[in-house]
Amino acid sequence: MSIVELRQYTLRPGAREALIDLFEREFVTGQQAVGIAVGTRFRDLDDPDRFVWLRAFPDMAHRRHALEAFYTGPVWREHRDAANATMVDSDDVLLLRGPGFTAPPGAREVLATVCHPADAAAFDAYAARHLGPDHALHRTEHTENDYPRLPVRTGADVRVWFGPAEPTPWPTRRLRLEPVKP
Secondary structure, eight states: OEEEEEEEEEEOTTOHHHHHHHIIIIIHHHHHTTTOEEEEEEEETTOTTEEEEEEEESSHHHHHHHHHHHHTSHHHHHHHHHHHHHEEEEEEEEEEEEOOOOOOTTOSOEEEEEEOOSOHHHHHHHHHHHOOTTSEEEEEOOSOOSOTTSOOOOSOOOEEEESSOOOOSSOEEEEEEEEOOO
8 A cells, every 4th residue: 555645736717738738748757757656647527727636655754755856856946836826726635545546548537536434444344345446445644744845634534435436424525537648
């Protein structure tokens, strides 16, 4: 299991394609060069001003070192102003532990479910009955964020899965996502 960030950015109206172009051209390889596994990038199908993406790390120490290398490195320094100019908010980040997720080739829509279970044991029983190998289940990583320059949401215990939507007895948010095709 990896440390996974589910990052959801709110963008300035009409700026999503500009960020996607910049991201695909500069930030994917720039992050990979410092050891960050960049997962699928998505357009939110229900919000034209939202960009969602994943990245993964083997553990928290690797995350801290890789983020330090990227955010103090030449790629970010050169392109951060252009990226930041597209964004209203980049702090909607869940720090998770799970298998990561890569959209299947040719996928046009991916569902992600963010669930807020009231009871972890009850959720585990639910997951055993309803979530199978076609779901990529992630759980909140409760380790303290050791790279505070990039905030993550705290104070909530969530479960996130990619794959078919399943009804739950807990509050959920469903994301309909279109993979970015470089």
